Amino acid sequence: MSQRTGFLGLGIIIAGVSIVSSQLGFDASLFIWPIIALSLACFFVYQRNYWLSAMFVGLALLHVSNRADVPFIFTAVITVLFLAGVILFYFWWSSSRREIDIDKDLNTSEEKSRNKRSASYAHEVRRAGQEREIPAQHRFLAGQCVYIKKPFRIREAAVQYGAGEVIIDFSKAKTEEETVPVRIRGMAGSIKLFVPENWDVNVDAKTLVGETKVLGYKEEGLKAAMKVEHKAKEQTQVTLNIEAELVVGSIQVKYAKHPAASV
16 A cells, blocks of 8 residues: 555545535534544654654644543543554554665566556656656655656756655766756655765755754754755766755755766
Protein backbone atom coordinates (compact mmCIF):
# COMPACT_ATOMS: atom_id res chain seq x y z
CA MET A 1 0.00 0.00 0.00
CA SER A 2 1.45 3.36 -1.02
CA GLN A 3 1.02 6.68 0.68
CA ARG A 4 -1.03 7.90 -2.26
CA THR A 5 -3.41 4.95 -1.95
CA GLY A 6 -3.66 5.48 1.80
CA PHE A 7 -4.55 9.16 1.51
CA LEU A 8 -7.01 8.44 -1.31
CA GLY A 9 -8.68 5.72 0.75
CA LEU A 10 -8.90 8.01 3.76
CA GLY A 11 -10.45 10.74 1.61
CA ILE A 12 -13.05 8.33 0.21
CA ILE A 13 -13.93 7.09 3.70
CA ILE A 14 -14.30 10.62 5.07
CA ALA A 15 -16.42 11.71 2.10
CA GLY A 16 -18.64 8.64 2.45
CA VAL A 17 -19.13 9.14 6.18
CA SER A 18 -19.98 12.81 5.63
CA ILE A 19 -22.61 12.02 2.98
CA VAL A 20 -24.25 9.24 5.00
CA SER A 21 -24.24 11.25 8.23
CA SER A 22 -25.76 14.29 6.52
CA GLN A 23 -28.59 12.14 5.19
CA LEU A 24 -29.23 10.74 8.66
CA GLY A 25 -29.06 14.17 10.30
CA PHE A 26 -25.99 13.20 12.32
CA ASP A 27 -23.00 15.48 12.91
CA ALA A 28 -20.01 13.46 11.75
CA SER A 29 -17.48 16.20 12.47
CA LEU A 30 -17.09 14.72 15.95
CA PHE A 31 -15.23 11.80 14.36
CA ILE A 32 -13.95 13.12 11.04
CA TRP A 33 -11.49 15.68 12.39
CA PRO A 34 -10.03 13.29 14.99
CA ILE A 35 -9.59 10.68 12.23
CA ILE A 36 -7.72 13.20 10.10
CA ALA A 37 -5.59 14.29 13.06
CA LEU A 38 -4.76 10.70 14.05
CA SER A 39 -3.91 9.83 10.45
CA LEU A 40 -1.48 12.74 10.34
CA ALA A 41 -0.10 11.60 13.70
CA CYS A 42 0.61 8.15 12.27
CA PHE A 43 2.22 9.71 9.20
CA PHE A 44 4.59 11.77 11.33
CA VAL A 45 5.47 8.74 13.45
CA TYR A 46 6.52 7.13 10.17
CA GLN A 47 8.59 10.25 9.43
CA ARG A 48 10.02 10.07 12.99
CA ASN A 49 8.68 13.51 13.86
CA TYR A 50 7.33 12.40 17.20
CA TRP A 51 6.55 15.83 18.62
CA LEU A 52 4.40 16.65 15.58
CA SER A 53 2.66 13.31 16.02
CA ALA A 54 1.99 14.12 19.68
CA MET A 55 0.64 17.53 18.70
CA PHE A 56 -1.97 16.02 16.37
CA VAL A 57 -2.95 13.44 18.98
CA GLY A 58 -3.50 16.30 21.41
CA LEU A 59 -5.64 18.16 18.87
CA ALA A 60 -7.77 15.07 18.37
CA LEU A 61 -8.23 14.70 22.13
CA LEU A 62 -9.22 18.33 22.57
CA HIS A 63 -11.73 18.17 19.73
CA VAL A 64 -13.45 15.05 21.03
CA SER A 65 -13.50 16.20 24.65
CA ASN A 66 -14.95 19.59 23.67
CA ARG A 67 -17.62 18.22 21.34
CA ALA A 68 -18.63 15.14 23.31
CA ASP A 69 -19.92 15.02 26.84
CA VAL A 70 -17.29 12.56 28.04
CA PRO A 71 -14.41 12.93 30.52
CA PHE A 72 -11.11 13.99 29.00
CA ILE A 73 -9.22 11.10 30.64
CA PHE A 74 -11.60 8.56 29.07
CA THR A 75 -11.07 10.12 25.64
CA ALA A 76 -7.31 10.14 26.17
CA VAL A 77 -7.17 6.44 27.09
CA ILE A 78 -9.28 5.38 24.10
CA THR A 79 -7.25 7.53 21.72
CA VAL A 80 -3.89 6.30 22.99
CA LEU A 81 -4.98 2.67 22.74
CA PHE A 82 -6.28 3.19 19.22
CA LEU A 83 -3.14 5.00 18.10
CA ALA A 84 -0.88 2.39 19.68
CA GLY A 85 -2.73 -0.35 17.83
CA VAL A 86 -2.42 1.46 14.51
CA ILE A 87 1.30 2.10 15.03
CA LEU A 88 2.01 -1.51 16.00
CA PHE A 89 0.11 -2.76 12.95
CA TYR A 90 1.99 -0.36 10.69
CA PHE A 91 5.42 -1.38 11.96
CA TRP A 92 4.47 -5.04 11.62
CA TRP A 93 3.30 -4.45 8.07
CA SER A 94 6.35 -2.40 7.04
CA SER A 95 8.98 -4.57 8.76
CA SER A 96 9.58 -6.52 5.56
CA ARG A 97 9.94 -3.42 3.39
CA ARG A 98 13.40 -2.19 2.47
CA GLU A 99 14.27 1.39 3.33
CA ILE A 100 15.64 3.83 0.78
CA ASP A 101 19.43 3.78 0.56
CA ILE A 102 21.00 6.49 -1.59
CA ASP A 103 24.22 4.46 -1.87
CA LYS A 104 22.63 1.34 -3.39
CA ASP A 105 20.75 0.90 -6.63
CA LEU A 106 18.05 -1.72 -6.60
CA ASN A 107 18.30 -4.55 -9.10
CA THR A 108 16.57 -3.34 -12.27
CA SER A 109 14.43 -6.42 -12.86
CA GLU A 110 13.45 -6.61 -9.20
CA GLU A 111 12.56 -2.92 -9.20
CA LYS A 112 10.43 -3.24 -12.34
CA SER A 113 8.47 -6.20 -11.02
CA ARG A 114 7.90 -4.48 -7.70
CA ASN A 115 6.78 -1.27 -9.40
CA LYS A 116 4.23 -3.20 -11.43
CA ARG A 117 2.68 -4.44 -8.21
CA SER A 118 2.84 -1.04 -6.58
CA ALA A 119 0.45 1.86 -7.12
CA SER A 120 2.85 4.40 -5.68
CA TYR A 121 3.32 7.65 -7.52
CA ALA A 122 7.10 7.67 -7.70
CA HIS A 123 9.20 9.40 -10.33
CA GLU A 124 12.56 7.73 -10.76
CA VAL A 125 14.97 6.67 -13.43
CA ARG A 126 14.08 3.01 -13.92
CA ARG A 127 16.43 1.66 -16.56
CA ALA A 128 20.18 1.53 -16.78
CA GLY A 129 21.64 3.68 -19.54
CA GLN A 130 18.72 6.08 -19.65
CA GLU A 131 18.61 9.55 -18.15
CA ARG A 132 15.40 11.20 -17.14
CA GLU A 133 14.88 14.93 -16.87
CA ILE A 134 12.99 16.47 -13.97
CA PRO A 135 10.03 18.37 -15.44
CA ALA A 136 9.98 22.12 -15.02
CA GLN A 137 6.49 21.92 -13.48
CA HIS A 138 5.20 18.97 -11.50
CA ARG A 139 2.07 18.76 -9.34
CA PHE A 140 0.40 15.92 -7.49
CA LEU A 141 -2.21 15.59 -4.77
CA ALA A 142 -0.65 12.80 -2.71
CA GLY A 143 2.27 10.45 -3.17
CA GLN A 144 6.00 10.61 -3.76
CA CYS A 145 8.48 12.34 -6.02
CA VAL A 146 11.79 10.47 -5.87
CA TYR A 147 15.03 10.96 -7.80
CA ILE A 148 17.83 9.08 -6.06
CA LYS A 149 18.81 5.95 -7.95
CA LYS A 150 20.10 6.92 -11.40
CA PRO A 151 21.55 10.03 -13.06
CA PHE A 152 19.04 12.61 -14.26
CA ARG A 153 19.10 15.96 -16.01
CA ILE A 154 17.75 19.18 -14.58
CA ARG A 155 17.38 22.75 -15.79
CA GLU A 156 14.83 24.02 -13.32
CA ALA A 157 12.13 22.37 -11.25
CA ALA A 158 8.95 23.41 -9.46
CA VAL A 159 7.12 20.78 -7.41
CA GLN A 160 3.78 21.36 -5.69
CA TYR A 161 1.88 18.70 -3.78
CA GLY A 162 -0.79 18.17 -1.16
CA ALA A 163 0.52 15.36 1.02
CA GLY A 164 3.49 13.05 0.65
CA GLU A 165 7.24 13.29 0.31
CA VAL A 166 9.88 14.58 -2.07
CA ILE A 167 13.33 12.98 -2.09
CA ILE A 168 16.01 14.20 -4.50
CA ASP A 169 19.73 13.45 -4.56
CA PHE A 170 21.29 16.27 -6.57
CA SER A 171 24.64 14.49 -6.73
CA LYS A 172 22.99 12.40 -9.47
CA ALA A 173 22.00 15.53 -11.40
CA LYS A 174 23.54 16.72 -14.66
CA THR A 175 22.96 20.21 -15.98
CA GLU A 176 24.25 22.65 -18.54
CA GLU A 177 22.85 25.63 -16.66
CA GLU A 178 24.92 27.95 -14.50
CA THR A 179 22.00 28.52 -12.12
CA VAL A 180 19.48 25.80 -11.28
CA PRO A 181 16.34 27.04 -9.45
CA VAL A 182 14.35 24.43 -7.52
CA ARG A 183 11.06 25.31 -5.81
CA ILE A 184 9.21 22.75 -3.69
CA ARG A 185 5.96 23.53 -1.89
CA GLY A 186 3.67 21.14 -0.03
CA MET A 187 0.86 21.03 2.50
CA ALA A 188 1.85 18.06 4.67
CA GLY A 189 4.70 15.59 4.53
CA SER A 190 8.45 15.74 4.19
CA ILE A 191 11.14 17.07 1.87
CA LYS A 192 14.55 15.37 1.85
CA LEU A 193 17.26 16.80 -0.36
CA PHE A 194 20.91 15.79 -0.79
CA VAL A 195 23.17 18.48 -2.24
CA PRO A 196 26.71 17.99 -3.61
CA GLU A 197 29.57 19.80 -1.93
CA ASN A 198 31.18 20.68 -5.28
CA TRP A 199 28.25 22.98 -6.18
CA ASP A 200 27.39 26.37 -4.74
CA VAL A 201 24.09 25.96 -2.90
CA ASN A 202 21.60 28.50 -1.54
CA VAL A 203 18.75 27.14 0.57
CA ASP A 204 15.65 28.99 1.73
CA ALA A 205 13.53 26.57 3.79
CA LYS A 206 10.50 27.16 5.97
CA THR A 207 7.72 25.22 7.69
CA LEU A 208 4.65 26.73 9.32
CA VAL A 209 4.46 23.87 11.82
CA GLY A 210 7.30 21.40 11.85
CA GLU A 211 11.03 20.92 11.67
CA THR A 212 13.68 22.36 9.39
CA LYS A 213 17.21 20.93 9.16
CA VAL A 214 19.60 22.47 6.66
CA LEU A 215 23.28 21.53 6.38
CA GLY A 216 23.77 21.10 10.11
CA TYR A 217 21.41 23.85 11.28
CA LYS A 218 18.07 23.09 12.89
CA GLU A 219 14.85 24.94 13.69
CA GLU A 220 11.58 23.47 14.91
CA GLY A 221 8.19 24.59 16.13
CA LEU A 222 6.01 27.32 14.66
CA LYS A 223 7.38 29.14 11.62
CA ALA A 224 10.68 27.27 11.50
CA ALA A 225 12.59 29.05 8.75
CA MET A 226 16.21 29.52 7.75
CA LYS A 227 18.46 30.56 4.89
CA VAL A 228 21.78 28.77 4.45
CA GLU A 229 24.53 29.23 1.86
CA HIS A 230 27.24 26.77 0.87
CA LYS A 231 30.24 27.66 -1.25
CA ALA A 232 32.18 24.95 -3.02
CA LYS A 233 35.84 24.65 -2.04
CA GLU A 234 36.87 24.77 -5.68
CA GLN A 235 35.48 26.98 -8.42
CA THR A 236 32.23 25.61 -9.80
CA GLN A 237 30.05 26.53 -12.76
CA VAL A 238 26.79 25.52 -11.10
CA THR A 239 24.75 27.28 -8.42
CA LEU A 240 21.77 25.42 -6.97
CA ASN A 241 19.04 27.68 -5.55
CA ILE A 242 16.52 25.79 -3.42
CA GLU A 243 13.25 27.15 -2.06
CA ALA A 244 11.41 24.61 0.09
CA GLU A 245 8.19 25.33 1.94
CA LEU A 246 5.80 23.11 3.93
CA VAL A 247 2.71 23.92 5.93
CA VAL A 248 3.08 20.90 8.24
CA GLY A 249 6.03 18.54 8.16
CA SER A 250 9.79 18.37 7.98
CA ILE A 251 12.42 19.68 5.60
CA GLN A 252 15.90 18.12 5.56
CA VAL A 253 18.78 19.26 3.40
CA LYS A 254 22.00 17.26 3.78
CA TYR A 255 25.30 16.94 1.99
CA ALA A 256 25.37 14.10 -0.50
CA LYS A 257 28.01 11.44 -0.01
CA HIS A 258 29.33 11.89 -3.53
CA PRO A 259 30.13 14.93 -5.71
CA ALA A 260 27.80 15.92 -8.52
CA ALA A 261 28.10 14.03 -11.77
CA SER A 262 29.75 15.69 -14.74
CA VAL A 263 27.67 17.58 -17.31
